[in-house]
């Protein structure tokens with residue numbers, strides 16, 4: 162059986178959170194990210210200031226075009242942009258053991274603003290992803306009228322639709338109707 166290491170699963174959670182945040186802000190620029198960030202384990206999210214949450218929105222929106230383009234970018238271009246973003250962040254790594262999850266790396270000091278901490282986590286996860294897989298695991302939903310980004314963690318990279326289950330089902334229904342129509346004609 163394949164067991165993901167703690168680091169690997171943390172990486173996946175952060176990448177998935179980045180994708181969810183991106184899609185949510187693309188749908189609605191006034192989206193409140195606090196519940197999502199709390200859910201995925203950003204322990205400072207429940208108490209972070211409203212100003213920090215606003216900055217999360219501004220910063221994710223500023224990255225929106227880049228993240229939307231990820232599936233089409235080659236690894237070098239994506240790496241260049243991520244490196245540029247990393248230089249803007251107050252990254253000072255340390256090993257921390259808290260919250261009963263065992264020792265892990267914090268990329269920012271405890272004094273960092275919440276939005277800096279979150280952006281550092283996201284950008285470091287994205288940096289790792291680009292080093293490991295380039296951009297091949299990012300895709301855009303294949304459903305008509307859906308531009309959502311997804312991360313494909315399947316072994317054979319078979320994912321075609323975003324996490325909204327309606328996209329897969331309405332596409333299959335449409336295909337089915339098309340097939341029926343062509344059989345009838």
Ligand SMILES: [Zn+2]
Nearest residue numbers: 257259265267
């Ligand atoms: Zn921690």
Ligand SMILES: [Zn+2]
Nearest residue numbers: 302307323328
């Ligand atoms: Zn979709």
